Structure formats: structure tokens, C-alpha cells
Amino acid sequence: MKAEITASIMCADLLNLERDILALEKAGVDYFHYDLMDGHFVPNVTLGLETVCEIQKRVKVRSDFHLLVNQPEDIIPLLDAGVEDLIGFHYSATKNIDKCLNMIHDMQANAGIVLDTNDHYELLEPYLDNIDYVTLMMIRPGFAGQPMVDGMIEKIMETRKWLNNHEKHHVKIMIDGNVSYERARLMHKLGGDILVAGTSSLFKGDMSFEESLKTFEEYTSHKELY
Numbered sequence: 001m002k003a004e005i006t007a008s009i010m011c012a013d014l015l016n017l018e019r020d021i022l023a024l025e026k027a028g029v030d031y032f033h034y035d036l037m038d039g040h041f042v043p044n045v046t047l048g049l050e051t052v053c054e055i056q057k058r059v060k061v062r063s064d065f066h067l068l069v070n071q072p073e074d075i076i077p078l079l080d081a082g083v084e085d086l087i088g089f090h091y092s093a094t095k096n097i098d099k100c101l102n103m104i105h106d107m108q109a110n111a112g113i114v115l116d117t118n119d120h121y122e123l124l125e126p127y128l129d130n131i132d133y134v135t136l137m138m139i140r141p142g143f144a145g146q147p148m149v150d151g152m153i154e155k156i157m158e159t160r161k162w163l164n165n166h167e168k169h170h171v172k173i174m175i176d177g178n179v180s181y182e183r184a185r186l187m188h189k190l191g192g193d194i195l196v197a198g199t200s201s202l203f204k205g206d207m208s209f210e211e212s213l214k215t216f217e218e219y220t221s222h223k224e225l226y
Contacts, residue, residue, distance in 0.1 A: 003188040003220040005213060006031035006064045006086075006174070008198035009055070010046040011144050017051075021059055027209035031064040031086065033176075033196050038069040041093055042142030049078060056080055064194075066114065066176070068141055069093060073100050081109040086194075088112030088135050088174070091119055101130045112174065116141065117149040121159040128168050133194065134159065138177030145199045148178040153186065160191025181219050188220040195220075 007029045012020040021032070034052045039045045056063060063085040069075055072089035073096050081087055087104045091113050094100055104111035110132035113124060117137050124134060136155055139146040156175065163171050172193040179187065180200040187195060195216070197203075202212045 002217050003184065003192060004030040004194045005197050005202070005216050006033040006194055007202055008033045008035065008144065008196050009052075010035045011198040011203040013203075017055075018058065021055055021061075023209050025059045025061050027213050029061060029197075029202075029209070029213060031062045031194070032059070033064045033066060035066050035068060036075065037142070041070045041090065042068045044142045049075070053080060062086075064088075064174075066135070067093070071096075073103060076100060076103045076107075079107070079109075081107050083108045085109045086112060086133065086174075088114045088133070090114045090116065090141070091123055092116060097127060098130065101127060105130070114141075114176075117152060121155070121162050125166075128163075128166055128171070131171060133172040133174055134163075135174040135176050136192075138175060138179075141176075146177065152177075153183075153190065156187055156192055157190040181215050184216055185219040 007024050009032050035046050036049065037045050063081055065079055065081060065087045067075060067089040070093055072094055076087060079087060087109050089100055101111045112133040112135055113127060113131055114135040115121065115137065117140060136159060138148045138152040159173060173191050174194040175187045175192040176196040178200055179195045179197055184195050
């Protein structure tokens with residue numbers, strides 16, 4: 001099974017955003033990855049909630065919300081999300097993790113916890129029965145185009161093995177940061193199910209969106225499960 005690709009909209013041409021989102025939808029991308037930031041949890045602000053809502057009105061692509069905000073429980077009720085959509089928040093952003101997960105499930109959406117590069121996967125243990133996916137950050141969150149932090153590739157394999165050992169084979173792993181085509185092959189092989197495509201691949205500008213997604217499919221069509 002090939003990896004699912006979620007397009008990082010903050011990496012699109014923001015002066016031609018409508019053109020890009022319509023082209024991505026036509027190309028058949030699996031999700032739109034919305035990085036919602038508050039300027040406090042990370043020192044950056046990219047997409048605003050109103051902009052995301054306007055995008056959702058124009059396309060039928062599933063939504064993948066990445067909440068880079070303090071107290072995500074305050075923004076979750078404002079999201080337009082449903083059965084096929086994803087909502088993930090950072091482990092370190094709230095003391096109310098169970099509340100956030102329950103709020104997301106009350107919306108019928110899929111709930112995920114985002115682990116920063118220095119967060120160990122064993123932090124997930126109390127929440128394993130209530131998560132649908134985990135996001136592993138390969139870079140420090142907030143800005144696109146950063147180099148990968150050492151040891152993150154190995155973390156993918158270790159997290160997948162740990163989840164499987166806890167009989168959570170259904171919990172997917174999303175990989176965020178430095179997802180080039182060549183790395184995508186290895187990331188998927190080691191356990192990455194959903195890959196966030198940004199400036200290292202989909203928005204690199206060296207091929208069309210259709211060609212880019214076809215390349216991802218070719219590189220991730222064969223997966224070795226751990």
C-alpha cells in the first residue's frame with residue numbers, strides 16, 4: 001500500500017493560492033495539511049482560520065489540521081472537520097490531552113498527538129486507546145525548509161515497533177518535515193503511513209503536482225511492515 005500524501009498548504013504560492021489548491025485537488029492529493037499557528041507556541045503565523053475555511057469551501061479534499069497553538073482545546077471547536085478529517089495537536093501544548101482527544105472524536109474526526117523531535121513515543125502510552133494517529137516531527141516546528149534533526153529516521157521505526165508491540169497496528173504514523181522523494185521511500189518502509197509534502201518535494205517547483213504525486217506513489221508502493 002502506498003503512503004498517503006498530505007499537501008502542506010503553508011508551502012503553496014500564497015499569492016496564487018486558489019490556483020494551487022485547485023491544481024492539487026485535480027491531481028488527487030489525499031489531504032490538505034493546514035498549519036494553524038498562534039505566534040506563541042511557535043514564533044510564526046502562517047494560515048489563519050478564516051483562510052482555511054475559505055479553502056474548504058472551494059475544494060473537497062480531506063482536511064488535516066496541525067495545531068501549533070497553546071491550549072488547542074480553545075481552537076478545536078472552531079474547526080470544520082468530520083469523519084474523514086484529521087486533527088492533531090502537540091503533546092506539549094496542553095495539560096488537557098484527554099479532553100482534546102475527546103473533543104475531536106465528538107466531532108467524528110480522527111484524533112492525533114504530535115510529538116516534537118525531543119518527545120519520546122512512550123509519552124503516548126496513557127492515550128493509546130484514544131488516538132487514531134501520531135505525528136512525528138522530523139524538524140523543529142514553525143518554519144518550512146529546515147534540516148532534519150539527527151535520529152528522527154530511526155524514531156519512525158522505533159515508534160512503529162512500539163505501537164505494534166502494544167497491539168495498536170491501526171494507529172497511523174504521520175511524518176512531518178524534510179519529506180523528499182528519496183526519504184519518502186525509507187520513511188514509508190519504516191512505518192510512515194501519511195507523509196506531509198512541502199518544500200522538499202511537492203512545492204519544490206521542479207515538476208507538476210500530478211508528476212510529483214505519481215513519483216510519491218512509485219517510491220512508496222512497497223512497504224515493509226515492522
